[in-house]
Amino acid sequence: MLFNSYPFIFGFLPIVLAGFYVIGAYKRDWAMLWLTVASLLFYAWWRPVNVLLIAPSILINYGLSRLLERNHQTRPTRAKAILIAGIIFNVCFLGYFKYLNFAETALNDAFGIGFILTQLILPLGISFITFQKIAFLVDVHAGRAGRFSLADYGLFVLFFPQLIAGPIVHYREMMPQFHAAPCRFDPENVAVGLSLFFFGLAKKLILADPLSRLVAPLYAQAAAGVPQSATEAWIAALGFTLQIYFDFSGYSDMALGLARFFGIKLPVNFNSPLQATSIIDFWSRWHVSLTRFLSAYLYNPLTLTLTRRRMAKGKPIFGGGGTSMAAFLNLLAMPTMLTMLVSGIWHGAGYTFVLWGLLHGLLLCINHFWRLIRMRIWSDTKTYKRRMAPVGFLLTFLSVVAAMVLFRAASVSAAVLLWKGLIGLYGVTLPQTIFSRLGAAAGWLATLGVQPVWTSGAVLLEAIARIGIALLIALLLPNTLQMLAAFEPAIGVKPAKTQPRLLRALAWTPSNTWAIGLACIAIAGLLSLGELSEFLYWQF
Amino acid sequence: MVNPIAFLRTWLVSVAALAILVAAVNLLVDPYDVFGTPRLAGISLLKPAAKNHTMLAKTYQEARAHPVTVLIGSSTTHIGIDAFGPQWPEPMLPVYNYGIPGAYTTSTSLHTVQEAVTAGGIKNAIVFLDFQNFFVPEVPGEIPPEDERRFRVMADGTPNPHRQTQIANDMFLSLATAGAFVDSVTTILGQGKRNTLNLAPDGSSTEADFIDAAQADGMHDIFVHKNDYEVERATRLKRVMTAWTGRLPDLDIIAALIAYAGAHDVKLTLVLAPHHADALEIYWRAGLWPRVEQLKTELATMAAASDVTLWDFMDYSSFTTEGVPAAGDRRRPTSWFWESTHYKKQLGEFMIEQMFGGKPPLFGTILTPDNVAARNAEVRAQRQSVVCDGTGERLLTAITHPIADGCTPIARTLAEHGPT
Numbered sequence: 001m002l003f004n005s006y007p008f009i010f011g012f013l014p015i016v017l018a019g020f021y022v023i024g025a026y027k028r029d030w031a032m033l034w035l036t037v038a039s040l041l042f043y044a045w046w047r048p049v050n051v052l053l054i055a056p057s058i059l060i061n062y063g064l065s066r067l068l069e070r071n072h073q074t075r076p077t078r079a080k081a082i083l084i085a086g087i088i089f090n091v092c093f094l095g096y097f098k099y100l101n102f103a104e105t106a107l108n109d110a111f112g113i114g115f116i117l118t119q120l121i122l123p124l125g126i127s128f129i130t131f132q133k134i135a136f137l138v139d140v141h142a143g144r145a146g147r148f149s150l151a152d153y154g155l156f157v158l159f160f161p162q163l164i165a166g167p168i169v170h171y172r173e174m175m176p177q178f179h180a181a182p183c184r185f186d187p188e189n190v191a192v193g194l195s196l197f198f199f200g201l202a203k204k205l206i207l208a209d210p211l212s213r214l215v216a217p218l219y220a221q222a223a224a225g226v227p228q229s230a231t232e233a234w235i236a237a238l239g240f241t242l243q244i245y246f247d248f249s250g251y252s253d254m255a256l257g258l259a260r261f262f263g264i265k266l267p268v269n270f271n272s273p274l275q276a277t278s279i280i281d282f283w284s285r286w287h288v289s290l291t292r293f294l295s296a297y298l299y300n301p302l303t304l305t306l307t308r309r310r311m312a313k314g315k316p317i318f319g320g321g322g323t324s325m326a327a328f329l330n331l332l333a334m335p336t337m338l339t340m341l342v343s344g345i346w347h348g349a350g351y352t353f354v355l356w357g358l359l360h361g362l363l364l365c366i367n368h369f370w371r372l373i374r375m376r377i378w379s380d381t382k383t384y385k386r387r388m389a390p391v392g393f394l395l396t397f398l399s400v401v402a403a404m405v406l407f408r409a410a411s412v413s414a415a416v417l418l419w420k421g422l423i424g425l426y427g428v429t430l431p432q433t434i435f436s437r438l439g440a441a442a443g444w445l446a447t448l449g450v451q452p453v454w455t456s457g458a459v460l461l462e463a464i465a466r467i468g469i470a471l472l473i474a475l476l477l478p479n480t481l482q483m484l485a486a487f488e489p490a491i492g493v494k495p496a497k498t499q500p501r502l503l504r505a506l507a508w509t510p511s512n513t514w515a516i517g518l519a520c521i522a523i524a525g526l527l528s529l530g531e532l533s534e535f536l537y538w539q540f
Numbered sequence: 541m542v543n544p545i546a547f548l549r550t551w552l553v554s555v556a557a558l559a560i561l562v563a564a565v566n567l568l569v570d571p572y573d574v575f576g577t578p579r580l581a582g583i584s585l586l587k588p589a590a591k592n593h594t595m596l597a598k599t600y601q602e603a604r605a606h607p608v609t610v611l612i613g614s615s616t617t618h619i620g621i622d623a624f625g626p627q628w629p630e631p632m633l634p635v636y637n638y639g640i641p642g643a644y645t646t647s648t649s650l651h652t653v654q655e656a657v658t659a660g661g662i663k664n665a666i667v668f669l670d671f672q673n674f675f676v677p678e679v680p681g682e683i684p685p686e687d688e689r690r691f692r693v694m695a696d697g698t699p700n701p702h703r704q705t706q707i708a709n710d711m712f713l714s715l716a717t718a719g720a721f722v723d724s725v726t727t728i729l730g731q732g733k734r735n736t737l738n739l740a741p742d743g744s745s746t747e748a749d750f751i752d753a754a755q756a757d758g759m760h761d762i763f764v765h766k767n768d769y770e771v772e773r774a775t776r777l778k779r780v781m782t783a784w785t786g787r788l789p790d791l792d793i794i795a796a797l798i799a800y801a802g803a804h805d806v807k808l809t810l811v812l813a814p815h816h817a818d819a820l821e822i823y824w825r826a827g828l829w830p831r832v833e834q835l836k837t838e839l840a841t842m843a844a845a846s847d848v849t850l851w852d853f854m855d856y857s858s859f860t861t862e863g864v865p866a867a868g869d870r871r872r873p874t875s876w877f878w879e880s881t882h883y884k885k886q887l888g889e890f891m892i893e894q895m896f897g898g899k900p901p902l903f904g905t906i907l908t909p910d911n912v913a914a915r916n917a918e919v920r921a922q923r924q925s926v927v928c929d930g931t932g933e934r935l936l937t938a939i940t941h942p943i944a945d946g947c948t949p950i951a952r953t954l955a956e957h958g959p960t
């Protein structure tokens with residue numbers, strides 16, 4: 001069931017909420033059980049067979065967690081073996097469903113064989129659920145999870161607002177909230193939840209989906225090997241970047257809002273990433289919960305292990321400006337590339353995702369390297385930040401946009417075709433209908449090499465308008481977390497001490513003005529529900 | 541700061557009020573002519589937004605129009621034939637134009653005739669055929685195309701189980717969607733503008749898009765653009781036809797159409813729609829002309845076996861060989877064609893007067909098995925005269941797609957040679 005569908009908004013959600021509040025007034029545990037059952041129904045709605053796949057996995061993980069809980073203090077070796085077994089089980093579970101077909105393709109490509117496997121059905125949200133289960137096992141092993149029951153664990157994994165596309169949550173940040181949730185109608189929670197939900201719905205339906213319809217034909221043409229001019233390639237690259245931006249931002253807002261209806265705050269997952277001034281900054285704003293997971297459970301342990309090894313061998317380790325190249329490569333570049341490779345593969349089973357991850361890894365390494373040498377060549381940090389922030393923003397923005405082509409393209413060759421278009425190798429074109437209206441400017445453009453072509457002028461103007469508006473919103477306006485900061489829309493979000501005038505003007509309060517404004521946003525979203533469209537991140 | 545309860549109350553009331561307002565505006569303006577709300581001057585007299593929802597609009601319009609005569613065809617019929625005009629003889633009135641732009645196929649013709657006949661009252665069906673559709677086989681689908689889900693019957697003649705769901709969906713989408721509301725506003729804003737596109741209650745459309753394009757780009761560019769498309773299309777069709785043996789694709793659908801009309805006491809007229817000589821030349825050069833002649837012959841045989849009249853307007857006449865203004869000329873109009881496949885309403889009127897008004901033929905003829913061979917020879921001779929002997933110097937085809945085929949096309953434009 002999609003968040004942006006009539007059955008969800010007018011059927012599932014009101015029924016589940018009403019049941020939760022009514023049952024919660026009598027008995028909290030029953031209300032939580034109701035929420036778990038409803039989440040299971042939400043999951044089964046899409047494809048009931050998914051439940052048969054995911055339920056045994058949950059039970060096995062629960063069993064392993066109980067074993068870990070019993071052994072992690074008394075029998076550490078045994079506990080470690082259980083942890084490793086649990087991680088292997090989850091990775092194999094994910095690998096089997098998500099990557100077997102890709103592995104088949106890769107093997108066939110590498111060895112020129114015609115090995116054929118049955119096409120497997122990918123259980124919905126398997127990547128998110130798997131990471132969450134692994135994080136739980138690690139937390140139990142480290143003694144960070146506290147006490148838990150099967151009901152607690154089931155709700156933690158299945159809680160429908162974050163079940164399909166995150167954010168990836170930790171047991172220790174969720175379970176205390178479930179235990180303390182009011183389980184009754186709380187006007188402030190509902191007002192904040194409604195606002196987040198409808199902000200998200202509008203982002204998805206009004207900003208993201210129309211861009212999807214504009215860029216889809218361009219990527220389809222690239223997939224068919226048709227070269228794209230710079231005009232089309234930039235529309236494809238910028239359009240998709242903004243599409244996935246508002247798609248994911250919208251989904252994240254809706255997830256926050258839905259959880260808030262139940263009195264639950266989810267962690268921050270999306271924080272105006274296109275405003276980032278470096279690629280490191282970008283990854284601290286884009287899919288924050290994934291970055292947090294990969295840092296905590298892959299990058300940091302790997303770096304720690306490698307650092308210990310180097311120290312044991314007496315080799316220099318990471319030390320700010322005095323870091324050696326070997327230390328940089330060994331302790332930073334290698335873990336970064338590996339982590340981003342995992343991130344790429346996690347996002348999708350295909351060469352394009354592998355390359356997307358590696359490309360971001362490379363960009364992160366360059367960024368880290370620059371940070372190291374920058375101190376030597378430009379020590380005045382204050383001046384550096386003031387002067388170089390715009391340059392950093394531009395470089396980051398262009399890098400992210402160019403890399404996003406890989407994320408959307410059907411194949412690496414299609415992405416390369418679009419990249420060539422981006423740098424103008426296939427010329428610059430304008431629709432004949434626009435060209436013929438430019439008068440003297442048309443001649444000037446022609447001397448610059450701009451070619452008139454028979455494409456739709458209306459479509460180009462629509463693309464420019466939609467991309468322009470979306471860019472302005474993404475780059476200049478405060479995000480929903482900032483606007484609702486006074487009401488802690490996500491875990492740990494508080495109002496900034498100093499707020500720009502625009503943010504002060506747009507700060508959300510439960511006022512009549514905002515109620516009417518939000519009603520307009522809600523109606524615009526609800527009336528755009530006619531065409532169903534999946535969230536991009538649901539496929540992961 | 542306001543109490544969250546007050547916030548929720550205000551929000552709920554505002555959402556309800558806005559929803560009612562949107563639905564009321566959509567119902568009043570009725571941008572797609574689905575509800576049949578009376579057209580109001582200054583508000584909803586013209587229906588420009590129906591352009592992108594033609595099938596939706598036409599299905600409901602046709603049911604309200606109770607036509608005696610229905611016009612079936614593609615965008616050329618939709619734009620080129622006026623269903624409301626003095627050229628129509630009284631017994632054939634009212635006429636409804638069921639021409640469908642976009643994804644039009646021959647089986648759509650059959651299905652649309654079935655829909656119109658099932659709705660009741662149809663005595664005449666005039667089906668305009670695009671010859672290109674006969675050069676590629678259709679891929680039959682079990683589920684009717686999205687646009688045909690609202691028809692009363694399925695393509696096989698059985699009742700359509702999707703119809704009620706689709707009608708409910710149509711009503712909802714026309715009443716309670718942002719797209720419909722935007723189209724309502726566009727409709728209101730479009731009323732005062734010069735040259736606003738309109739879908740009339742009889743299904744006919746104004747030629748606003750072509751008028752806009754002609755003013756912006758000039759007729760020359762419109763012809764060139766369309767010719768480019770037809771060359772690409774002819775190349776595709778040639779690939780199919782090279783290996784094709786036996787009866788042409790889609791003729792079985794025409795046989796079913798003839799049988800259906802006969803069984804339901806509907807007088808059927810088939811019309812091979814006129815094309816500008818540019819288009820004819822493109823298909824000639826693609827080597828498809830023998831297939832065109834084969835089509836005419838087979839259709840004539842099928843029509844003669846039933847009480848069906850077959851008109852052929854695919855020839856080289858003073859209408860179809862009219863000159864094209866020079867590149868950059870945005871003022872000089874054409875008389876009969878918007879581009880090489882879409883004829884103007886003026887030409888459509890001549891065709892109707894000729895077919896049903898008893899006027900002497902200015903171009904085209906009724907095809908029968910007895911005259912089809914002579915007709916084919918006649919058109920070949922016309923082409924020889926127009927293209928090879930230099931009397932038709934105004935074809936654009938030779939400019940954009942030169943090819944030597946035994947004669948040397950002389951391609952010049954009106955600017956060089958003056959009007960006809």
